[in-house]
Amino acid sequence: MSGLRIVADENIPALEDYFGDLGTLVRVPGRNLQREQLLDADVLLVRSVTRVNAALLAGTPVRFVGSCTIGTDHLDTGWLEAQGIPWSAAPGCNANSVVEYVFCALAALDIDWRGKSFGIVGCGNVGGLLQQRLHALDIDCAIYDPWLPDNPDAAALATVLAQDVICLHAPLVKDGPHPSRHLIGRAQLEQIKDDATLISAGRGAVVDCTALRDLLRAGKRFTTVLDVWENEPDIDTGLLELVDLGTPHIAGYSLDGKLAGTRMIRAALSAALSLPDHSDAAAGGGVKSGRTELLSRPTVAPTAFAAMAELLLQIYDPRADDRRLREAATGAQPMAQAFDRLRREYPERLELSHYSLDATTLDTALRQQLAALGLQ
DSSP states (O other), X not given: OOOEEEEEETXXXXXXXXXXXXXXXEEEOGGGOXXXXXXXXXXXXXXXXXXXXXXXXTTSOOOEEEESSSOOTTBOHHHHHHTTOOEEOOTTTTHHHHHHHHHHHHHHTTOOOXXXXXXXXXXSHHHHHHHHHHHHTTOOEEEEOTTOTTOTTBOOHHHHHTSSEEEEOOOOOOSSSSOOTTSBOHHHHHHSOTXXXXXXXXXXXXXXXXXXXXXXXXXXXXXEEESXXXXXXXXXXXXXXXXXXXXXSOTTOOHHHHHHHHHHHHHHHHHHTTOOOOOGGGOSOOXXXXXXXXXXXXXXOTTSHHHHHHHHHHHOOHHXXXXXXXXXXXXXXXXXXXXXXXXXXXXXXXXXGGEEOOOTTSOHHHHHHHHHHTOO
């Protein structure tokens, strides 16, 4: 054992399994982490709720920072690099979870995506996987990502906002040539068709949420799905009342995605500090290997979109997350605390690949679509 002292966000799963062999683990609430808790720490493991910068780390012995999430806007990477502190995030770890959230949200709202056109803002790990999934489903899409001008589906932002389903997966970039904060402001929101659907599952501040609230309150009619919000965890409950589906930043919260993030950061830590590699076979916190059988016959006509929606919602129904968030917003606990509690106590959610279906009663087209979505 190398005897490292590792301070980690208590919400990172399988910490003991993936880091217990390295030394002492100290679990802390990530949102309220203080510099004093790091005065004897060698390694800091966080999620997106912890701001990692000079104020937190200056003068501490921390020599590696790992974020078990896809984004980096909470890390002052320039300062870390200037101090010679290696760092890593986990890009792509929960991409599949977010893509499945998109389709389950549409199913929950009874929006048949077959024959719809899609627009994607931000075509990194999540947006790129969604693009692949749409191509597999033979669905047209337009992509706005100024960092990827050669994408075969590249289009102007106005073209993307003119599609039937608009999915926002851009990272939060505050400066540089292509800032994304409030990229979708009032003018852009006004361009969205009244019969369209807007799904925001990247970073909350990519949308001007005040402008969105005001437009919805004034009668703008497009369907709105928000998983991410400005000013998390103290979100705008007035906006929550107006959206069609609201969830507490959990689109990427499948157990598969969480464990992938933990696994990626352990690999990065081992590489940065020349530590032994970790064997997944030694971890007791892996995703369940067994598959769960679904209904062999949907209760509705097997050729209908409703059959596909029913099967998806048996696996993950985001309306349950919506209900919990709305109940929390009207409860006695302050919104910020309730929002964090919902994320901390989030129930186990497995991805579609863990479920199988006897599809012999379904027509070929529907079987192909279910397979493209990831169902076995």
